[in-house]
Amino acid sequence: MSACVQDAPLPHRPAARPPAGPGWTGEPLRLAALLAPAAAVFAAFFLLPLVRLILIGAGGAEGWSTYLTTLADPGHLDSLISTLALSAGVTLVTLAVSTVAGLFLVRNRFPGHALLVALLTFPLAFPGVVIGFMVIMLAGRQGLIGTITQALGAGKLVFAYSMAGLFLGYVYFSIPRVILTVMAAAEKLDPRLEEAARSLGASSWRVVADVILPALKPALISAGALCFATSMGAFGTAFTLATRINVLPMTIYTEFTLQANIAAAAALSVLLGLITWAALAVARSVAGTSVAAAG
């Protein structure tokens, strides 16, 4: 589970000490040599292609302003705005749901607790396509929700193949990761603060609002940024549900494959990359370390 990576505390690094004794000569050179293969692969297959992509984005008739004209295209702007709105909505809902469930799981012990935590964090490494299929199982033409609403006489409710289905999918995808983050942060809270608040007569709600939530804020901001970035850039779920959903990754895909408009696809990818990278930079600056697996 990416939990073991994500929730790992920022490595405690012993102060660099000049090593002494035999066998240490030429250490800096050796360390550089150990880093070199990874650096070479990374430079050749990531940095160089990325620079290429940025240049292609500026390769239209108008040079660098191609970025602006690509973005100003009403279809693209629409898609950008709806993706931003979708991701913001997903982030808020996921944070609310996961905070309630995560706090509950940390503050209460009962039979079946460990199983519940395991089940809630299980879908952490599911790819986006599988998440999309889970949404079809819930809200598709033969889905559970439709069957229930039909049995209740309210007609068959089917929303998997739309923005609402995508919303459900991204919330599904993000809940396990955010619950883990909330739980890790809540376990580190100092119980004395809460006891102090209680002894001063604060109600349970006041304790949550004035003591617990402020203490969880860094974790919530970091988890939220992660969730936002993943929702912005994810592709598999949208692809499984419907190619007509107007989100930025689908727009990029359509520009590239159907319109063969490589410059626009490149410009939009660079823009999307900047947004997700900035969101994750926020997450890191607030909470130290986090690695997201976009589905």
Place this chain on the structure above:
Amino acid sequence: MRDLSHRRGWGFWLQLGFTLLVCALLTVPMAMSMLAGLTANYFVGLKSGLTLRWVEEVWRVYSGTILLSLQIAFACLACTLVLGVPAAYALARRPGRIARLVEELLTMPVAIPGLATALALIVTYGGVGDLRRSWLFILIGHVLFTLPFMVRAVLAVMGSIDLTTLEEGAASLGAGFLRRFATVVLPNCRSGILAGSLMVLTLSVGEFNLTWLLHTPLTKTLPVGLADSYASLRIEIGSAYTLVFFLMIVPSLILMQGLSRRGRPSV
């Protein structure tokens, strides 16, 4: 662990109900899809009987994608071990601004969408020899995407042990670098290497964002086949295929949950 549940009022039951509802949202579709993959006719329901027919059908049509995904996942693991473990060691030995910058850079393929990385690879290397048609093209993408997970998992463990002291001890006994690396550094980091390896395998087997653009009709991986089957085949086959995928990743998911539980300080 604080237990504040001495008086379980309505608040407790309300929150428990909510948490169970969330859990149902996550697990019910999984159970439904597994069952659908074993049901003779999903539209009719369970009374049509259970069958392995759809799983056999999946194996007949898609065994190539399953084998290719395993091949890529293990090749990817080999690459991330060879590239990532030495890199993590170098970063752990010289912590500081440069190490942080390198770490930040290596994490970029995870921070920017796979779609963008795949496009960048295609516009740069799409025309180079036969690379575009080879499974190695997909492997390159997977290595970029999974390398930061390996590096971070190993780095986290290296940061929690006093590597310098351990190595100085070995050096004072006359062990050269290779000997120290193989007999002191690697054994002490095995939990990080194991966690990183499981993560790399799981992510590679499930990777879609990059792979969808990088694949060709001859290099279809499991998730590509899944998307294919969801779009075009009956729901039983898509479900049976998903079931096969679950069976492939569940062992590593369970191992990872166990590892992270053991690694977490007991509260």
